[in-house]
């Protein structure tokens with residue numbers, strides 16, 4: 219494995235410990251309750267996992283999740299009857315996902331350590347490939363998208379979240395506040411990686427090696443071999459504005475409360491968005507919610 223891949227693995231492993239350590243021992247009832255809450259939270263946010271992902275018709279479908287993290291999304295799909303395969307570059311994250319399948323009794327689902335850029339599966343193996351906030355952290359998103367295309371069955375669906383460059387978060391929170399005013403963008407090709415992702419209870423000791431953001435045109439290029447490309451934006455939060463955002467977050471939690479759906483995926487409850495933020499998400503949000511299909515006959 220290259221140094222770069224080892225750094226990627228080390229970062230996501232350390233972040234897992236910071237976010238989730240100590241929360242692994244859950245009972246089946248707690249997991250089921252957590253999954254109900256997760257689905258409810260996703261519906262409130264109109265998240266990819268419930269809008270682009272056809273939850274109601276997952277029964278018997280072969281779903282690959284790339285980068286399942288702590289396994290909340292994969293467990294949700296398995297609970298809806300999908301036969302899930304989950305691949306994460308970080309062994310602890312693959313193990314956390316496997317534990318959730320075991321607790322659910324989803325014996326035909328499995329999780330393993332592996333790399334998005336070199337998937338250990340045959341061509342045309344899956345009905346759906348799902349990946350939420352992962353492929354912009356790989357050394358080559360193009361290579362990873364090539365793998366998504368390869369392992370999908372003809373007519374199969376890719377359901378992918380990638381970061382959006384044409385967003386408030388990229389231009390104001392990151393580029394203006396961190397890149398320009400704090401001077402982080404100068405002389406550091408990975409300033410964006412360093413500016414994103416850490417959380418949880420521990421101080422950051424390892425840096426995120428890669429983060430990329432895409433314009434709509436960039437997404438179209440990445441999905442050039444697919445058809446029926448559907449793109450929409452989402453996810454805007456005032457609390458992400460450096461410094462001022464912390465004050466806003468306290469007010470927001472008092473005003474709108476928190477949602478327990480966050481526990482399984484973020485290790486803590488999710489601060490509920492204001493209606494204004496939800497609306498702004500559709501215009502200047504930081505996430506591209508993407509769905510596209512692999513043509514029945516590949517042109518190449």
Ligand SMILES: C[S@@+](CC[C@H](N)C(=O)[O-])C[C@H]1O[C@@H](n2cnc3c(N)ncnc32)[C@H](O)[C@@H]1O
Nearest residue numbers: 230285286287306307308333334350351352356
């Ligand atoms: C931001 S987290 C998202 C986790 C999960 N999808 C979620 O939404 O909660 C990124 C995940 O991608 C995984 N990852 C990063 N690079 C990867 C790669 N090349 N192959 C597979 N997984 C990767 C990380 O280990 C981590 O679990």
